[in-house]
Amino acid sequence: MRKVQLLAVVITMLFLGSCARQVTRISTDQIVDVSGRWNDSDSQLAANALIEQVLGETWIENFKQENGRKPVVIVGLVYNKSHEHIDTNTYIKDMERAFVRSGRVRLVQAGEKREALRKERGDQNEYASKSSAKKWGLELGADFMLQGDISSVVDAYKKTKVNYYQVNMELSNLETNEIVWIGEKKIKKVIKN
Numbered sequence: 279m280r281k282v283q284l285l286a287v288v289i290t291m292l293f294l295g296s297c298a299r300q301v302t303r304i305s306t307d308q309i310v311d312v313s314g315r316w317n318d319s320d321s322q323l324a325a326n327a328l329i330e331q332v333l334g335e336t337w338i339e340n341f342k343q344e345n346g347r348k349p350v351v352i353v354g355l356v357y358n359k360s361h362e363h364i365d366t367n368t369y370i371k372d373m374e375r376a377f378v379r380s381g382r383v384r385l386v387q388a389g390e391k392r393e394a395l396r397k398e399r400g401d402q403n404e405y406a407s408k409s410s411a412k413k414w415g416l417e418l419g420a421d422f423m424l425q426g427d428i429s430s431v432v433d434a435y436k437k438t439k440v441n442y443y444q445v446n447m448e449l450s451n452l453e454t455n456e457i458v459w460i461g462e463k464k465i466k467k468v469i470k471n
Contacts, residue, residue, distance in 0.1 A: 306318075307322075311467065313469075314439065314441055314467050314469035315362050315441065316360065316362050316364050316428075316430075316441075316443060318368065320443065320465050321364075321368050321369045321372070322372065323463065323465060324369060324428075324443075324445040324463040324465065325369050325372035325373055325376075326372075327461075327463040328373065328445065328447050328461045328462075328463055329372070329373060329376040331459075331461040332373075332424070332447070332449060332459055332461055333376065333377075333380050333382060333383075335459050337349075337422075337449065337458040337459050338382050338383060340458075341421065345421075348382065348383055348384050349383050349384070349421045349422055350383070350384045350385075350386055350418055350419065350420045350421045350422070351377055351383050351384070351385055351386070351420060351421070351422045351423070351424060351449075352385070352386050352387075352388045352420035352422070352423050352424070352452075353370055353373055353374050353377075353385070353388055353423075353424045354388060354423045354424060354425040355389075355425060356369060356370055356425070356426045356427060356428065356445075356447075357426070357427040357428070358427070358428050359427050359428060359429045359430075360428050360429055360430035360443060361430050361432055362430065364428055366428065369428075369445075373424065384418065386417070386418050386419075386420050399411075399412050399414065419452075420452055421451065421452060421453070422449050422450060422451055422452060422458065423449070423450050423452055424447060424448070424449050425447070425448055425450070426445065426446050426447035426448060427445075427446055428443060428444070428445050428446075429443070429444050429446070430442060430443045430444070437470060437471040438468065438469070438470050438471075439468075439469045439470075439471075440466065440467065440468050440469070441466070441467045441469065442464070442465070442466045442467075443464070443465045443466075444462060444463070444464050444465075445462060445463045445464075445465075446460070446461075446462050447459075447460070447461045447462070448460050448461075
């Protein structure tokens, strides 16, 4: 009887051990695709390709020659028009980080963060000393706005599915509405079940 109980305990422990979740830390640069849906690797691939495109085009030098200074860019929205939930903020942050690190353009804050800065400036003008409060009307105006979208097409037959993603970005002159740069990155995945 004791042997049967011991055997049952050992079998139970082996079963529970085999069901335990295993977590492995890997490099954030390593491409991992578990589901076939849009993931962090796709976001990084798209951002890197588009960063290389936008910073490698002539619009920066053209602007500098005409104006004698670096262009000022604001990053607008990247709309998710795909069939999946995609958090475009990671992608946007990669683009903004690249603009700042390149030193080729100046970047101004957009959206809610810009509003938070304005609120802080308002608080300073009310509560801080006159000598340390930041003044109104001195914000740096953007020359260009970067906007885009992520679209997708899904094709499926029996146990095979293809997910196609296209990331489109446009850089527009805020004064003239002229589009000075258009970039794209395409990603295609085949998923077999």
